[in-house]
Amino acid sequence: MSDSVSLKPLSRDPSRYKDVFLNAFCKIARKDLEYEEICRHFDRTVMKQLTRFFSNEDQCNVLGVGVGEGREECHFVKNLGAYFTSVCNVAIDPNEDMLTIYKKSITALNSGNASSSLSSSSSSSPVVFHGFSGSLAQFVSDSPLAEYKYNLISSIHSIYYIGDLETTFTQLTSMLKDKGMMLIVCNKDNCILPRTFSEKTYLPTVVEERRSSNVVRAFAEKQGYDVITCRVPMDWDITDVFDEQSDFGNKLFDFFTQTAYFRHTAPAKLVDDLLSFWRSISVLDKNGRILVPADEEILIISK
Template identity: 50%
Template sequence: MSVAVPNLKPLTEDPERYEEVFYKAFFKVSQTDVLLEKLNQFFDEKVMDLLTGVFGREEVVSLLGVGVGEGHTEFHFLKSLQTHYSSMCNIAVDPNEGMLQTFKTRVDTLNSDGKSSISCHWINGSLSQFLTDSPMAKTKYNLISAIHSLFYAGDFETTFTQLASMLKDKGVTVIVCKKGKYRIDKKINKRCTV
C-alpha cells in the first residue's frame, strides 16, 4: 500500500535527491565498517594481551555477548581467542532469533576446524530475561561484550553494574555505544578501563 505525499517524487525521477540519499546512506555504512574494523584491531592488539596475560592457555575462557545480532564482532573475538585458548564457552544473548541463528552458523565453522572446542549457549531473549531467568547469569566471565546494544537495556548504570558484577577478576568488558549517547568513560574509570 502506498501513500501519496504531495511534492514528493520517486528517487528515480530526482537524480540530485537520489545522489544525496545514496551518499548519506553509504557514509553511514562506511562509518560503521570503519568502527568495527578499528574495534577488531583494538581487540587483537590490546584486549588479547590483557586476557592472555592473566588467563592461562589451559583455562576455559568464558565469553558473554549481549545483543550480538549476527555476531560479526563476537565472531572475530572468538576467532582471535581460538589462536590461544583450546577451550571456550560462548554465551550469546539476542532477542532476534534469525540473527542469532546466523551467528550460530558462523561459530559452527570455528568448531569444525579442530583448533579448539567452543561450547555455545544461544539465549533468544532480552538481557533482562537472561539476567532473571538464566542460571548462566550467575557465572563469572573472562570477557563481556555489548556492541551497540546497551541502549536497548533501559537503565544504563544498573545494566552496566550488573554486567560488571558478572566479570571475573581481571576480566575485560568491551562496550561500544553511539558517541554522545552515554558517557560511560566517566562512569567506569573507577572499575576497569582499557
C-alpha cells in the same frame, strides 16, 4: 514540538528491525571500517591483557550482549581459541533471527577449525556455544549461565537498548571474572543518533540512543574502572533519507527514529521537523551526497 502520536518502537517489530538493520543501516554504517577497528583494538589490547592474566588451561568464558550478526564476536572467540584450550561463548539477543545468523557463524567457525586441525594447519579450540534469545534482564533472571563468571563481556551498539545504565552496568560487572574485561562500543555524542534522541523527545523512549560513549565512560570511571578509549571517526551517507520515494531511505528513517514505518505513520510535520534537523547537522560532499557525523568509541573497561 510535542505530539501525542502513537509511534511503534522498531524493537517491537523484530522482522522490520532485521530488514531495516541488515538491508539499510548496515549498508551506510561503514561496518567494514568498524569491524577492522574493533578487531585491531581487541587484538592489541584485550588479547594482550587476557593472555597475560589467565592461564591458557583455564576455560575462557565469553559473553556477547546484543550480538546481532556478531561479526566481531566471532573474531573474538576465534582468536581466544588460538590461546585458550577451551572457549565457551554465550550470546544474548532478543531478536531470534539475528541470533540464528550468529549461531551459523559459530557453527562455520567450528567446522573450519575441525577441518584445519585434520590438515594440521593453524586451528583454534572449538567453541562451546549457548544462545539466549531474550533481553539481558531476562538472561540475568532466568538463565543459569548468568551464574558463570566471564573473562570477556562485549556489548557492541546494544547498550542503548538495555534499560537503565546503573542496573545494566551492575549486571555486567557482577558476571566478570577478576581481571576480566569488557568491550563496549557506542556512538559518540556528536553522532546523528544521540543528537536526534536528545533533541527530539517525541521519539520512542524504549531506546536510550542518547546514551553516548561519554556517559558510559564517565559512569564506569565513577565506579572505579579503568577505561581505554579508542575513537573511530566516521560519517554516514544519509542522502536517501531525503527521497521520500526511496524504500531504502524509508528504512534508514526507521533506524534513525527507532520507529517502525515512521514516514508512513507519523504526522507529516514530524517528518519535516526531522528532515530539517538532519539537514542542519549534515555537510554536502563534492558529489552532492549528504554526510552526517557518526563517530563512535570503543571502550575497553577493566579494573
